[in-house]
Amino acid sequence: MAERKYWDLEIETMPLGALKKLQLKRLQEVIGRAYEKSVFYRRRFDAAGIKPGDINALNDITKLPLLKDSEFRAAPVTERITVPTSEVYKVCSSGGTTGTPSPFPRTAKDWEEMVNKNCRAFWMVGIRPGDIVQIRPMYECFGVACTKMGASNLTICAGRGNMDNQIKLAKMMNATIVIDGLALLVQYLRRAEELGISIRDTKVRGAWGIGEGWADSFTKKMEARWGLTFLPRAYATSDMGALTACECDERKGLHIFADKCLFEIIDPETQEALGPGKDGELVVTTLTLEALPLIRWRASDITSLLPYEPCACGRTLPKMSPIKGRIAFSVKVAGKRVYPSDVEEVVADVPGLGEEYQIIADKPGELEKLKVKVEVESQVKDLEALKRKTEAAFNQRLGVESEIELVPLGTMERAVWKAQRLVTTYAKS
Numbered sequence: 001m002a003e004r005k006y007w008d009l010e011i012e013t014m015p016l017g018a019l020k021k022l023q024l025k026r027l028q029e030v031i032g033r034a035y036e037k038s039v040f041y042r043r044r045f046d047a048a049g050i051k052p053g054d055i056n057a058l059n060d061i062t063k064l065p066l067l068k069d070s071e072f073r074a075a076p077v078t079e080r081i082t083v084p085t086s087e088v089y090k091v092c093s094s095g096g097t098t099g100t101p102s103p104f105p106r107t108a109k110d111w112e113e114m115v116n117k118n119c120r121a122f123w124m125v126g127i128r129p130g131d132i133v134q135i136r137p138m139y140e141c142f143g144v145a146c147t148k149m150g151a152s153n154l155t156i157c158a159g160r161g162n163m164d165n166q167i168k169l170a171k172m173m174n175a176t177i178v179i180d181g182l183a184l185l186v187q188y189l190r191r192a193e194e195l196g197i198s199i200r201d202t203k204v205r206g207a208w209g210i211g212e213g214w215a216d217s218f219t220k221k222m223e224a225r226w227g228l229t230f231l232p233r234a235y236a237t238s239d240m241g242a243l244t245a246c247e248c249d250e251r252k253g254l255h256i257f258a259d260k261c262l263f264e265i266i267d268p269e270t271q272e273a274l275g276p277g278k279d280g281e282l283v284v285t286t287l288t289l290e291a292l293p294l295i296r297w298r299a300s301d302i303t304s305l306l307p308y309e310p311c312a313c314g315r316t317l318p319k320m321s322p323i324k325g326r327i328a329f330s331v332k333v334a335g336k337r338v339y340p341s342d343v344e345e346v347v348a349d350v351p352g353l354g355e356e357y358q359i360i361a362d363k364p365g366e367l368e369k370l371k372v373k374v375e376v377e378s379q380v381k382d383l384e385a386l387k388r389k390t391e392a393a394f395n396q397r398l399g400v401e402s403e404i405e406l407v408p409l410g411t412m413e414r415a416v417w418k419a420q421r422l423v424t425t426y427a428k429s
């Protein structure tokens with residue numbers, strides 16, 4: 001029997017026109033539902049003078065106000081949801097990237113949708129029935145998706161913090177895929193080596209770093225270093241309910257799950273809409289979430305929509321570029337905005353540097369020089385030469401002057417979940 005090529009053949013290969021029709025139908029439903037049932041959304045739409053009947057084309061969405069995450073979180077969740085609490089099946093929560101966790105009530109249908117979105121993404125990145133997937137972040141929705149598609153999941157009950165036991169158990173259980181936060185994945189691989197376990201000698205064939213974007217050169221370096229494949233990138237925030245965009249094997253941008261969401265890109269300062277190919281802030285409208293839909297929610301992540309073209313994988317879903325990072329974690333250096341992924345690209349390309357780095361902002365506003373602290377591999381002897389080489393690489397690749405501080409491997413604080421790449425050393429007033 002030929003292998004199933006897509007998880008969801010009909011949607012993933014739907015002609016663009018039909019996909020847009022489906023989006024409009026779902027958009028109208030979600031706007032109608034939010035207006036009817038959510039005190040929060042009705043108040044906002046009334047203030048903007050918009051009724052559900054005013055949404056007759058996809059572009060009409062721009063009539064609705066943009067939603068800042070702070071506004072969304074500030075309103076009581078009972079005002080935001082569109083179902084009575086008796087219909088809430090599960091309450092998920094954010095990873096707390098911004099410091100405060102946020103509850104996301106989901107109906108049974110929402111949960112099923114989330115599981116299916118994860119299945120679609122897992123299949124797209126090459127996870128298959130028979131894989132034994134170690135899911136380190138303990139995401140229930142990942143585990144359920146793995147089971148549904150026929151891969152065993154190995155959510156080892158050693159706790160997120162107990163890395164040593166998890167590495168040993170993965171070896172004993174012949175895990176084939178390891179999923180973890182990207183920063184933790186690096187720690188996992190290094191720790192395995194310290195424990196005398198060579199990943200090359202295990203059954204692990206693929207690693208999937210989630211929760212953060214990462215640079216192409218970083219992937220290549222990690223693959224060469226550890227002898228495994230990094231699975232293609234995916235994108236999600238907890239707010240959106242599971243994985244919502246994912247790269248296929250072509251690795252030329254992330255396919256947007258456009259039947260589940262509508263993505264727009266805006267200039268974060270002027271809020272002007274930006275067309276394909278232009279980097280800006282992602283704005284999300286969920287099309288199928290029942291309990292807590294997002295309508296023109298500003299995701300704070302920087303990306304671009306890619307010009308539409310058919311993908312060699314056969315999928316017709318439109319694409320976006322990999323996430324560059326969050327606006328809040330970027331710095332402006334001599335007129336240029338620099339994101340952690342830009343820095344990562346350079347750090348991964350200079351032999352002798354480790355994977356851990358931090359961008360240092362030592363004063364508010366624009367910096368004259370990019371300041372980066374980075375770990376250096378223990379075999380490097382001539383630190384001064386490596387520093388000069390790194391500064392030259394930043395100048396050449398990013399066009400900015402830099403000041404590099406090299407520190408020994410293992411001396412920088414390790415991430416508990418996501419890595420903190422931007423460190424502010426001045427007192428904020």
Ligand SMILES: [Zn+2]
Pocket residue numbers: 248249250255311312313314315
């Ligand atoms: Zn593709």
